[in-house]
Each structure stands twice: as C-alpha cells, then as structure tokens.
Amino acid sequence: MPKAIGQRQEATVSHRMNFWGRPSGNSTVSWDYKSQKWVVKRPDDGSPALHRTVRCEVCNQSLRYAIHSVEATRRRQARRRAGAYAGLVVLLVSLTGLINVTDAGPVRIALTVTGILAGAVVGWVCMLATMYDTGVTGHGAGWPGATKHAVELVEPRPEGMPELVCERCGHREEYPWGSQYRKGFVEKQYQAAATRLENHTCPAA
Numbered sequence: 001m002p003k004a005i006g007q008r009q010e011a012t013v014s015h016r017m018n019f020w021g022r023p024s025g026n027s028t029v030s031w032d033y034k035s036q037k038w039v040v041k042r043p044d045d046g047s048p049a050l051h052r053t054v055r056c057e058v059c060n061q062s063l064r065y066a067i068h069s070v071e072a073t074r075r076r077q078a079r080r081r082a083g084a085y086a087g088l089v090v091l092l093v094s095l096t097g098l099i100n101v102t103d104a105g106p107v108r109i110a111l112t113v114t115g116i117l118a119g120a121v122v123g124w125v126c127m128l129a130t131m132y133d134t135g136v137t138g139h140g141a142g143w144p145g146a147t148k149h150a151v152e153l154v155e156p157r158p159e160g161m162p163e164l165v166c167e168r169c170g171h172r173e174e175y176p177w178g179s180q181y182r183k184g185f186v187e188k189q190y191q192a193a194a195t196r197l198e199n200h201t202c203p204a205a
Helices: 070-100 106-132 183-199
Strands: 008-016 022-025 028-030 033-041 050-055 062-067 149-154
Touching (some): 033 149
Antiparallel strands (some): 050 062
8 A cells, every 4th residue: 555645745765775685585685775864845736746856865966856746646546556456357357268268279378378467467566556656756766676766755653643662761662553554453553562661671660
C-alpha cells in the first residue's frame, strides 16, 4: 500500500553508497543509502507540477524533481493500480485457459503461456510502482529499483501516539505504524508496546 500523500510532507533524499548490492540472504542483496532531510511542498490540486532542485550532500549533484499535487498523485496511483489489476486478470484468464483447454495446438499453448508471463510481469511491476509512487518524479523516483538517488516520504507519527521512551533510563519500545497498516492494528500494537514499557525493568529505578 502506498504511503499517505499530503500537501506538505517531510521527506528524505538518499544517495546510494555501494555500486554492487551487498549479499544479505538467500538470493537477495541490500543497498546502503545516506539520507538528507527535504520538505516536499505540493502545488494546489489542478495546478501543474512544481519543479524543485535539491543538491545531494554526498556527490554534490543538483537533482531536479517534479512535485505533483495530491490529486494528481492519487490519479497516478489509481492508474498504476488499474494496471496491476489488469495484469492479474490476464494472468488468471490465461491460466484458466491453459488448464481447461484440451487438444490445443502448440501456437495456442504458446500464446496462453505468453499471456501468463505477461500478466504476471505487468501486474507485479504495476503493483510495485503503485507502492513506490510518492508524487515526486525524476532520477528514477517513483519507480521500484535501487536508483542512485531515492526520494522517500517520512510519515508523521499518529496523533495521540507519542514515542514510548522511559524518562529515567531511555529505554524505548517500538511499534509498527504508517498508512500501510489499519488504524485498529496500530492502536492495538501501541497499547501492547505501552504495556511493555510500563512493565520493563528500569536500571535507573
């Protein structure tokens, strides 16, 4: 699920530090980024995208980004989401055809398999593109992949749920939060974390 989009948001612009991915598991690699803070101020709905330049503190490159309005960003996300659904439909229809069709010729089987692969790829890419779309475009921002420079929105902490830190010893209890989670789930996790903080053994007590 994409992050919540607002008129004014805290964000980070990150520079990828390693050229090759660092092995971090079975058939997976990770990338190290160094981030700097940036404030995204969006144009009013119905207005064209604003172009803003930020200088990378690592490589000193001037990065020019287009910042889209809240409405325009949601439309972009809706189009990409529609592409993901379309890919899923093509995948399911092709898969059903492959299972149910008997005595099919090699050409028809090849077309059906092509439909399965195309549907899977289009659906997966469009789904990831929806999740990565922040309404900020340029230099690969808004698309999946380990780009040289990345823009990520920083969501504000939920109202009424401050950081859970012991005032005496500094012990901190974390809990999951963000627009990708249901509100009820976040509230339940916050209450559980608050209980853990209350029951923790404070060395300064």
